[in-house]
Amino acid sequence: MSRAVPEQARRLAAELDLRFARDVELATELNDAQRRLQRANDRLCSGLHPDGIAVIYGEHPAAVEVVTARNRSQVLDSPDPLRAVQRVHWTIHKASISYQDAAEHRRQLAAEVGELAGELIATLVAAGWSERDAREANIPNLIRAGG
Numbered sequence: 001m002s003r004a005v006p007e008q009a010r011r012l013a014a015e016l017d018l019r020f021a022r023d024v025e026l027a028t029e030l031n032d033a034q035r036r037l038q039r040a041n042d043r044l045c046s047g048l049h050p051d052g053i054a055v056i057y058g059e060h061p062a063a064v065e066v067v068t069a070r071n072r073s074q075v076l077d078s079p080d081p082l083r084a085v086q087r088v089h090w091t092i093h094k095a096s097i098s099y100q101d102a103a104e105h106r107r108q109l110a111a112e113v114g115e116l117a118g119e120l121i122a123t124l125v126a127a128g129w130s131e132r133d134a135r136e137a138n139i140p141n142l143i144r145a146g147g
Helices: 007-044 050-057 061-070 081-126 131-135 139-144
Strands: none
Touching: 007 081, 007 139, 081 131
16 A cells, blocks of 8 residues: 555454454354244244135145155154244344344444544545555555555
C-alpha cells in the first residue's frame, strides 16, 4: 500500500478484525442452534406430510400406505412417549434461547462494527485517503501497513 496508514487506523483495523472473527463464531452458534432445532423437530415427525400426499394423490389406499410407512415419529415410537415429548420440548427450548442469544449478540456486534468502520474511514480520510478508498480498504493490509 503506497499511502501512509496512521497508527490509529491500524488499531481500528485490528479491532474490526477481532469483531469479524467474533461474527464468524456467532454465525456458527446460530447454525448450531438451528441444527438442534431441526433435529428436535425431526424427532417429533419426519417424512412426507399426509395432507401433502392427499393433495397430490387423494385418499388412494396406496398413497396412505406410503405415507404411513415413511412417516416416523421417534417420540411416538419410544417406550415412554410423554418423557420423549418432554425431552424434545426442552431441547427446542434450549436451542431457541441459544439462537436468540446469538442473534442478539450478533446485532450488538453489527452496531460496534458500524461505529468502528465509521471511525476507520474518518481516520483514513483525515490522513489523505479518498472516502472511496477508505471504504474499500483491506483490513488485513491496514493492520500490516507501516506508518
